[in-house]
Amino acid sequence: MNKKHPASALTLSADGDIAHRLREFVQDREAFSENTWRQLLSVMRICAKWAEENGRTFLPMSSTCLRDYLLYLQASGRASSTISTHAALISMLHRNAGLVPPNRSPQVFRAVKKINRTAVIAGERTGQAVPFRLGDLLSLDARWSDSERLQELRDLTFLHVAYATLLRVSELGRLRVRDISRAPDGRIVLDVAWTKTIVMTGGLIKGLGDLSSQRLTEWLTVSGLIAEPDAFIFSPVHRTNRARVEAKRPLSTRALEDIFARAWQVAGAGQDMKPNKNRYRGWSGHSTRVGAAIDMATKKYSTAQIMQEGTWKKAETVMRYIRHVDAHAGAMVDLMGQHKV
Template identity: 55%
Template structure:
């Protein structure tokens, strides 16, 4: 399995040259997948391969009985159901791309996953969710930071305005370049996003910012001196000398963007919340998407409208974020409070 850029150490196919060829094609075409998806595939396969080697199992193609035991192994280690589902999905993906029967199609594996989900629910496991970054939080930070003379603070404020207003994922925000900025006739900023995780089409996605968010982003561009660098990434690092580090080759890293959220949490002197799945004690990179979705739901916007703004493709994903808000709009609650349909 030479020249497989990482998969060669994970898969022993002996003489199955046809499968080897398909996997080489997979590696050759890895650009067809989002970078995070590819990295996740490699990470999961490395973990599964290590387990298979330790247990004396065949890693690939994987038998349904081995996958059933691997699911039990993950459950015994205390992994969340969502994590177990990711692992089984990646295993299915590798088999599908190699055009071999996936062990996930077996009734044995389906029963194992059903048992895992049921056991987790009985034990009280709940889906992990990022701490929501709400509009009121954005406005509170705006008051606190808008007059700062620190370039990092002005960048952070502009970033959070963009993150909340566009519901873009961190990786999508990081790819925006100065040349992707346009102006509406009324002066508001329009962002042209080439593509998102779920939208891969000519023309990409267009996002409009409010007047306030446009002003904050403009302030960052002016202070950083980005206007004369159309190929530079819109958000970049900053130096302790209070200058922006303009970059045309490397976007802002995920840890740097995560730090913007944690710094905002600290700036408002918020208390860490009880850890959810050993995570989510404060704002993280997904918080703006969750908070914006919840605010839109509370304001009466439909699930379809929220899905369009966040480029979600599955209603259940959005419903997971807004379930507590939607519960306040339940038909029975309305009936108990008013005795008749009120709208």
């Protein structure tokens, strides 16, 4: 299936009505994030290949076929969260094709419940990025703030803005110089056009503290980007130690992830980290969001405040990040603590 032509990947049925609805679905792809669309095409490729190899039908897919496919994913070693994503996206494809989603069946419900229960009993835990805490930011600030290397100044500024705003990597990459304004006290205000969970004409406003405002101002000044309103704030730095004005494409996710990797080598590599699901061995794109949430919880900010800062829609997500913070602040711990030995 061709990634460049999603219509060819979606038109999998000879049924004219289904093909028409799928073409409409592709035409409206801007209704979904690029990440969602990439995930959908990836799931389709994997599922369509499985269906072909096993003599099954992919679209429309029967509940029996979906059940067997999900169990195949489990047997292949996929995490329960990944399997749930496959089920949800297959359901999404069927709905947009005007078909009954196969996951409505009780047998699929039982299969998912079995997969989740088996995973939990086997010791599977949700992966979590290594937290990038305020102390880590200040440590890097002490090392990089006077650097003569533009890459280090840019990386430091990126981490300041990432931690202060709790924005996702893709959202940070889209920020342009023209999105910056100043509060009356001189601190920087960022106009974030949209996020993964907030898509509205009013956008989202994020303010920076004194130190982060200072670092962003210094970066824009020394790089020369301050005179380029259309340039992305976090533009590439050439090996000649010059910033390149980039107004067409933001830095790739890989390039932004590399910032966390360089920071880990400088300030985090000494931490004794136990590998998490064989993935999280150092800081990654989600680390600033997790670290900022933990720091806010430690300072007793409410879950609602943390959700607002991170634009999270579900309290369960935040609670998963901060579950260890108040482990000894529960009612029973308090009750038992009143009766000391």
